[in-house]
Amino acid sequence: MTVAPMATPTEARPPGGPAGGHVPTLAEVARAAGVSMKTASRVINGERYVTAETRDKVLKAAGELGFVPNALASALARGMTSHSISLITGDLSNPFYAAIATGVENELRGHDIHLTLASSGEDDRREVALIEEFALRRSRAILLVSTVEDHSGLETIQRRGIPIVFLDRAPSGLVADSFVIDNSGGTRAAIEQLISFGHRRIGYIGDYKRIQTHQTRFGAYTAAMLAAGLDWESFAVRDAHNPDAAESLARELLASADPPTALFAANNRATVGCLRAVKDHRCPVALIGFDDFELADVLGVTTVANDPVALGRAAARKVLDTPVAALAAPTGSTTVIPTTLVRRGSGEIPSAD
Amino acid sequence: MTVAPMATPTEARPPGGPAGGHVPTLAEVARAAGVSMKTASRVINGERYVTAETRDKVLKAAGELGFVPNALASALARGMTSHSISLITGDLSNPFYAAIATGVENELRGHDIHLTLASSGEDDRREVALIEEFALRRSRAILLVSTVEDHSGLETIQRRGIPIVFLDRAPSGLVADSFVIDNSGGTRAAIEQLISFGHRRIGYIGDYKRIQTHQTRFGAYTAAMLAAGLDWESFAVRDAHNPDAAESLARELLASADPPTALFAANNRATVGCLRAVKDHRCPVALIGFDDFELADVLGVTTVANDPVALGRAAARKVLDTPVAALAAPTGSTTVIPTTLVRRGSGEIPSAD
DNA sequence: TTGTATGCGTTATCAG
């Protein structure tokens, strides 16, 4: 398929138009067409009550001049309803976040709203700066996968009329809508299954404590272990923020005097690291990872699957469906995305003990 | 599944600020501070030539009123240098595109420029519509992973002063800068290695013909096969746009009367499909995939690695470093990102013949 | 159905 030229004909330069990169204004179009600004505006915006004749006149002039409406000026004049919503995630190269972004982007299609994306790199200060920035740019809403622990400072933003929706991690110290994964349910299911397969020493490889989802997952892990009367303190590792860290921490754990017979990787980054660590370990180690991933089936990895794309979609839909007024006064609702334990083998290895 | 709301709303109004969600304007701040608009503007923008005293006065007023500058109005008044560049890719859930986006986003940090993202879904018409859209919104530049075959229609956009930079796929029928992967070099290296391992029937699993990178990769494949006097016509499959399609096509190929002993997967999507197909195939099949991926080491998959993050970074840097005037009159330069054959085993399986 | 005049929130031009 070829790109169809738009309004303007295929000539090299707009015939009557100025040669330089000057973009004509609506006023110029109106003058060229011999009509008033308002009429030109009507035609350009496809409003009714314009004679076919005048419409043609205006369109012709617009075409010849190479007119392009100025979205900024338009937004300003009509009271600035922004045409973009912002998404702030930790790191786009993490497939989980990429999936969320995909969901948001998909949902936005056909709504004349675009996605502005930025990643905080899990850096508190950068996150705050980004929020400030997007608020300044009058984002219609800010979707936030937050790293910050206390969100009370964001109330200012809400009061400015810019809704903040929390993704993956709920707000604390702030009333705002959120969309999260069923972290405790998913973790519990995984740990309980490992226990049911006879494991008594189950390692936990998780991300920074301060990350909320990991607090929850860790809590569910310890609870499940305690409920089964098992010790966890010597098997939990909590600073595996990337695959490399996860790998070395997992290796350490497996090399200890009394190594775990099973591992629970608390997110997709940890899972990658654990897979590398387990790969060339002398005895088989059971493994369940939180978050599904594309090649899990090929590798036979049991995962706590969830649907980050759905999460993104749901959050975006919320923003699209709710009138701004209501969004600005959020109810603090929480939507939980369920998880499923997908058994592919690695989580069904019985304990060697 | 929506779950119960959490906390009760904290009451809260700003201490001295106005009650409604009204965002004060610069004029109001100026009036409150008892200075002119221009002076207030000076203070807010941190310009020089303001007494410390008046500065404090203005800042105090701004603080009390909860002033937030309006970026749109500002942009309009100062001649509209947009603060965002746009990236259009095929599908963000493809890690290759996510990596490109990551690179772009990383490079943009600290430049007061944000990334607006959209995916075309490899749909020609949507791509064109998006470009139109972003041009309308006065994007500072458009980074494009294009699906369209002929780009001559985009000249209009360039003439409007909006630079278009091509990522991963070069433009045709248009002069524009581009950043691409060394498709033929990478493919050739892979095929030649397979041949050197004794393979004579080498399957090719590629994406739609119309996608430029795949034309190039396919061309390199056939060239290498021909150079070695090998037949390829019965081993090439070219419509594997997603892992599922790739898998079934690969299975078909492997189930044929005279099946290939090696497969070349022409991108990361095809590789995933091929891995699934090869996994439970009765005899071992050599496999090399174009594009590296995270778990390639765990799976022992040989890949034609390249650096999409670097590609994104390079393109973004180009836009940031080049003055708009120069960008609008592009030289049509092409930057090629090199590839490396990363040997991990799957590509070093000798032919069984 | 069409036009006039004015405003959106900032910045820029000069003259004080």
Place this chain on the structure above:
DNA sequence: CTGATAACGCATACAA
């Protein structure tokens, strides 16, 4: 150093 006033490009009561 500071301030009135005119842009910026478009939309929109209100008239005609």
